[in-house]
Amino acid sequence: MSLPRIAVDAMGGDEGVRVMVEGAALARRRHEKFSFLLMGDRAQIERALESHPGLAGAAEIRHCESVVEGEDKPSQALRRAKGTSMGEAVAAVKRGEAGAAVSAGNTGALMAISKVALRTLPGIDRPALAALLPTLEEQDVIMLDLGANTECDARNLVQFAIMGAAYSRIVTGRPRPRVRLLNIGTEDIKGTGEVQEAAKHLRAAKTLAIDFDGFVEADKINRGDVDVVVTDGFSGNIALKAIEGSARFVTDLLKTAFRSSLRSKIGFLVSRPATELLRHHLDPNNHNGAVFLGLNGVVVKSHGSATANGVANAVAVAARLLEEDLTARIGEDLAELGDSLMANGHRTPSDSSKIESSAK
Incomplete structure (x- = not known):
């Protein structure tokens, strides 16, 4: 099967061009169907490609004059996104020149640029950052949100549950992923009002293809008993x-x-x-590739300190989501939920509630 090209922010990450290009080359060796748009400084990328002739024939370089820095605030990154390697990688997805974007740069900046450029899916108020975490079982657990939204109401949490379950069906193959809300206890009386209300809506949504049975505590996240753990970005970032x-x-x-x-x-x-x-099992490179769920396009965040193997795994995550058409799956599940929750007029946190993540 032929895949759309994957746009790579070649300048992001702790070591920049060398590791990003090496990671793309490794992904290409593993799967010859991959092709790339490499965004960044042309001279640096061409030098890096000299060591990877197999990638050179499957990659197009797009020269970018500037880079989003690790210390840039999301608002700063947005103002100067055009012409940066990160901004152009996301713009390539918007224009249809690439099916997905992969970056190891500033997380907060990448979220802001992606949300403004791609917008959210109909029925989704806010995108969420989701990642795979290792468990004692063979299957990883998906956890979201991991830092995109510090405050979430019940409506946001329900949307996160729907998006996480759609992603889990792709990863685990389970037709009804086991979804739980992160809480300070498993008893029904525990938790904030937002968590309690989200649980009520998820229990009532009988048509959704999820197995929801309440709450999970933080010490049980990696036991392998749950497929999707849902929480707000503040708690999720701390837990991660x-x-x-x-x-x-x-x-x-x-x-x-x-x-x-x-x-x-x-x-x-x-x-x-x-x-x-x-x-x-504990090496984060083997689980690399966090996804911004809820966007009109696929954007994958690689860890800033990822090795070439980690970058290659992030590329593989992007490709799998394209093959399985994750955005369409989320839309179908939102339609199943109907308008009952959406009509309740829940408060949506303001944009100022976003975490300006320290991850690079």
Whole structure:
């Protein structure tokens, strides 16, 4: 199957052009159907492509004069989006020159540029940032929102649940993904008014293809019992960073323990297959590629510190969402929900509530 080109912000990320081009080349070696628009400084991209002749024939370079910096606020990035590698990658999706955009740049800026350029799907008030997180089971869990909206009402949370479930059906193949709202307890009486109201609407939406059974606590996110965890961007961003920090803590603790004595070093050699499996499972590059759900187009955010393998995985996420037509699936589920929730006049948080994410 032939895929639309994928626009890559070649200047984003901690190491910029080298890793982004290497990641695109790796994705191309894994799947020859991929082709790319590489946005950024032409001279730098051409130098990077010298090491990847297999990519050169499948990529078009679009020269961009400027770059969205990591410290730029979303409002600043919006004003100067035209001509930047990030802004032009998203614009290529809007113009139909690319099917999806991938960037490892400033998260808040990418969200702002994408929302203004692509707009949201009918029936969606706000896009949400969703990512795959590892679990004890074979399937990852999808969690959203991870930082796009600090405050959410019940209507926003219900929309996030619908979008997350549509994404989960693509990833897991489950016809009815297990959806839960993040809460401080699983009892029906726990949580804020917004969470309680969202739960009420999701329980009442019998026609939706989801398995909703209330709440999940933060310590159960990675157990593998849930397919989609829904929350506001403030809580989701904190939970995500706590999970990432805990994973780094465990791996660093193991490294320290295995280096502490000769006996520990011998023990490491004996247990190396198990520790390598653990390292692979916790490596964020193997789960790289957060998605801005709810837009009229596919935009994927790669982690700023991603390796070439991580960038290649982000490209693969973008391609899979194009193949499975995620936006159409979300639209179908919104139609199933009907107008009952939309007619209740819930408050929608103002644009000032967005997190200006520190992720690069």
